[in-house]
Amino acid sequence: MAKVSLFDRTLRNEAALGAYYTDPTHARWIGQMCRGPGSGEVVSILEPSFGDGAALDAFCEGVRSNSPDAKITRFGVELDQAAYENARSMFDYSLNADFLEGIRVSNNVFGCCFANPPYGWYGEGQKIRLESKFVEKIGKYMKAGGLLVLIVSITTLQLESFERALLARFTPEYVLKFHEPEYSKWKQCVFIGRKKPSFGYTRQELEMFASGMDPERLRLIPENFTGLKYEIPESDPDAVEIFTTEKFQPESVKEWLNQSRLFGMVAERAFMPAYKPMEIGNPPTPLKKDLLYLTAIAGGGAGLAGTEGKDLHLQQGFVKRIKSVRIEEVKGKQVDVETEMSAISLNIVTDTGDVIRLE
Numbered sequence: 001m002a003k004v005s006l007f008d009r010t011l012r013n014e015a016a017l018g019a020y021y022t023d024p025t026h027a028r029w030i031g032q033m034c035r036g037p038g039s040g041e042v043v044s045i046l047e048p049s050f051g052d053g054a055a056l057d058a059f060c061e062g063v064r065s066n067s068p069d070a071k072i073t074r075f076g077v078e079l080d081q082a083a084y085e086n087a088r089s090m091f092d093y094s095l096n097a098d099f100l101e102g103i104r105v106s107n108n109v110f111g112c113c114f115a116n117p118p119y120g121w122y123g124e125g126q127k128i129r130l131e132s133k134f135v136e137k138i139g140k141y142m143k144a145g146g147l148l149v150l151i152v153s154i155t156t157l158q159l160e161s162f163e164r165a166l167l168a169r170f171t172p173e174y175v176l177k178f179h180e181p182e183y184s185k186w187k188q189c190v191f192i193g194r195k196k197p198s199f200g201y202t203r204q205e206l207e208m209f210a211s212g213m214d215p216e217r218l219r220l221i222p223e224n225f226t227g228l229k230y231e232i233p234e235s236d237p238d239a240v241e242i243f244t245t246e247k248f249q250p251e252s253v254k255e256w257l258n259q260s261r262l263f264g265m266v267a268e269r270a271f272m273p274a275y276k277p278m279e280i281g282n283p284p285t286p287l288k289k290d291l292l293y294l295t296a297i298a299g300g301g302a303g304l305a306g307t308e309g310k311d312l313h314l315q316q317g318f319v320k321r322i323k324s325v326r327i328e329e330v331k332g333k334q335v336d337v338e339t340e341m342s343a344i345s346l347n348i349v350t351d352t353g354d355v356i357r358l359e
Contacts (some may be wrong), residue, residue: 047076102247176218
């Protein structure tokens with residue numbers, strides 16, 4: 001039986017309620033409150049639950065209204081396969097996976113995160129909010145000073161457990177609520193904050209934030225924001241060295257390779273041929289029965305060798321020609337005599353990851 005994550009089970013249990021995505025109009029208004037880095041600089045934006053992708057698209061449109069030269073690279077994760085397939089083309093990099101338990105991502109790299117995580121309780125214990133778990137993960141992946149745009153209900157914002165998770169990682173800039181009739185659906189608000197350089201919060205921070213979470217006192221998201229724009233710091237997408245699923249998905253890799261112009265080069269480096277000691281080409285030593293091992297070392301048997309579960313390993317042999325000069329006496333005269341020999345070495349990678357070099 002396949003393992004199903006707690007987050008996955010929660011979504012499956014609540015699937016009958018349907019998917020509710022962020023209103024693109026509000027997302028565009030929020031984007032108009034922000035601006036990207038200067039001309040020529042790049043920002044990487046993370047969307048951990050992108051749904052149909054329309055909200056992030058509208059947010060980026062709003063950002064570009066203030067910084068038309070901003071170069072935005074989009075990274076997205078979506079668990080629902082149908083939604084993922086429909087919206088994946090809107091992202092530069094995308095994963096069909098469980099954001100909470102199914103991905104591996106470089107830490108401290110994203111300059112911005114636009115997130116509308118699913119609402120509800122995490123798992124079967126009913127003790128931790130899904131929104132809190134998303135905030136914990138997002139905090140790991142964002143760089144210090146990065147801008148978080150978090151769509152969440154006022155009900156969740158009023159929970160002390162969520163406030164603790166949020167304030168330990170982000171410094172609040174603003175909390176605004178959605179317009180009617182959108183607000184009446186899920187009591188949605190937007191939290192705008194900065195990733196803290198260090199983890200933690202003070203009691204005063206918690207009390208001040210909690211006292212401001214009165215829906216009657218929260219201002220509406222402005223349709224035409226005229227104040228100081230929230231700067232999104234530069235974040236090079238090349239810094240995101242890891243952005244992959246926790247579990248290897250060979251079909252996704254195969255699809256990517258087939259579409260890539262680098263297929264030949266990648267295939268040559270990524271795939272190890274089967275172990276075939278008899279297909280040796282032109283061995284540097286005579287092919288005799290007692291020399292088959294040396295032939296394999298010399299490159300004729302490069303690849304997987306051994307038996308799975310016992311001694312399976314990767315091996316690659318190398319032959320290096322070494323020249324040397326010695327002095328010999330010939331007919332009473334000392335002359336330099338040059339000799340050449342083969343130095344044979346074998347590199348072995350065991351199934352436990354140990355690397356062994358035999359010379």
